[in-house]
Amino acid sequence: MNHVEVLHYTAFSHDPEGGNPAGVVLDAAGLDDAAMLEIAAKLGYSETAFLTAPPEGFGGEPGRAFTVRYFSPQVEVPFCGHATVATAVALGERIGPGELLLATRAGTVPVTVTASGEGGGLRATLTSVEPHVEEIGAADLAEALAALDWPEADLDPAFPPRIAYAGARHLVLGAATRARLADLAYDFARLEALMRRLDLVTVQLVHRAGPAEFHVRDPFPVGGVVEDPATGAAAAAFGAYARELGLVPADAVLTLHQGEDMGRPGTLTVELRAGDPRVRVGGEGARIA
Numbered sequence: 001m002n003h004v005e006v007l008h009y010t011a012f013s014h015d016p017e018g019g020n021p022a023g024v025v026l027d028a029a030g031l032d033d034a035a036m037l038e039i040a041a042k043l044g045y046s047e048t049a050f051l052t053a054p055p056e057g058f059g060g061e062p063g064r065a066f067t068v069r070y071f072s073p074q075v076e077v078p079f080c081g082h083a084t085v086a087t088a089v090a091l092g093e094r095i096g097p098g099e100l101l102l103a104t105r106a107g108t109v110p111v112t113v114t115a116s117g118e119g120g121g122l123r124a125t126l127t128s129v130e131p132h133v134e135e136i137g138a139a140d141l142a143e144a145l146a147a148l149d150w151p152e153a154d155l156d157p158a159f160p161p162r163i164a165y166a167g168a169r170h171l172v173l174g175a176a177t178r179a180r181l182a183d184l185a186y187d188f189a190r191l192e193a194l195m196r197r198l199d200l201v202t203v204q205l206v207h208r209a210g211p212a213e214f215h216v217r218d219p220f221p222v223g224g225v226v227e228d229p230a231t232g233a234a235a236a237a238f239g240a241y242a243r244e245l246g247l248v249p250a251d252a253v254l255t256l257h258q259g260e261d262m263g264r265p266g267t268l269t270v271e272l273r274a275g276d277p278r279v280r281v282g283g284e285g286a287r288i289a
Contacts, residue, residue, distance in 0.1 A: 004031065006039060006048070009086035012230040012258070012266035012283035014121045019259065019266035020230035021288060022086035023048030026094075028069075033076070040071035046220060046228045047072050049083040058108075060101030064091075067103045072223030077201055079106035079167030081126060081232015081281055088113050088124035089285030097122065106167035116284045125271075125282030126232065131166035131240030140198060144171060147191035148203075148219075154180045159206060160245065166236035166279050168201040170218075175207040181215055182261050184227065192221035204234040209257075212248065214238075216258045216268075229259040230266035232281045239270040239279040250274040 006023050013019030023043045028036065028050035040048040047070045054065040068087065070080040088100055092113035100111040107129035116123035136144075141161050145152060150173075155161070159174025175181040184205070191203070202218040209215055216238070218231040228234075235256050242248045254270040271280040 004039065006043060007090050008288040009090055009285055010288055011082035011085035011089070011232065011285045012268050014116060014119065014284040014286050016286050016288045018264050019283070019285070020082040020228060020264070021045045022083040024083070024087050024090045025050045026090065028052050036069065036071050037076070041073040044073055046223060046225050047077065047080040047083040049080065049087045051087065054101070054103050058101070058103055061099060063095065064099060065101040065103075069105065072220070072225065074224035075222065077168060077223065079104050079109070079129075079233050081167075081234070081236060082230050084109065084111060084126050085124040085232055085283050085285050088126070089122045090287070092122045092124070093287070104167070109167070121284055121286060123282060123284045125280055128166040128236040128279045128281065130277050131164065131237060131279060133162050133164045133241050133244045136161050136163050136171060140194065143194050144173070144191070144203065147194060148186045150180070156208070158208070158247070162241055162245070163198070163200070164204070164237035164241040166233065166240050168233045168237070169199050170202050170204045170234045170237045171198070171200050172204045172206060172238055172241050175205055178207050178209070178215060181205055181207040181217055184217055184219070184261065186219055188221045188226065191219060195222050202228055202231055202234050204231070204238050206238065212252060213255045214257070215260070216256050217261060218258070227262060229262050229264040230268060230283070231258065232268060232283070235268045235270050235281045236279040239272055239281070243272050248272065
């Protein structure tokens, strides 16, 4: 595997020191599952994206359509937003801005790459698969709160706990205060066990800072990572959740701040459009030297 080129990009920031780092392998032909997992584990980022040719008859512009698989250091995940943004920016630098079409395990994901206005950088906006939101049982919620060491009184009653999906499953919990969100120290093994049982990728912890502005954090023990610095798939799921529960208008642009408490600040833009159930998540990206 010494010949495999692994690019390092950050997503949801124009600053290489901010956002969420991802590995990007633009040519993963010839790599099997074990090799991809080994590369992702050695790299140690939340996820690494591996590109191969698109399925036959997939569509998209020739040379701008790909199959993408995402591996954390421990497992493959069906979809990863930040690695998608990182991949799209990497491709945009090589083949130019424009439309991309990605075949993922979760479904078809279109991505638009544009100039960001930040020193000649690029911005990528993905369109999620169709989302859905479901209830979480009382016993499972109690276990999640126990693993997080969050008293139920620390939850924001305006944000009912739900499991939301927009390519991957995330448990959404609202924090009543910014201080509660900032104080994250959880039982890794206990939360991982619950998340594996419920097929969750992250827990999306949210505090509302304004009508369309939120601070978020995402524990990611199932991936072998304590916390994900910026989580595009969870942002898409949260957009669907917020719309379904009437917390935001059907037409809305939301700003999510993530990574501040980790020293890797990033900004995720979530766009909701009336009449379209899908969620758009965008952000800047930059190569990490």
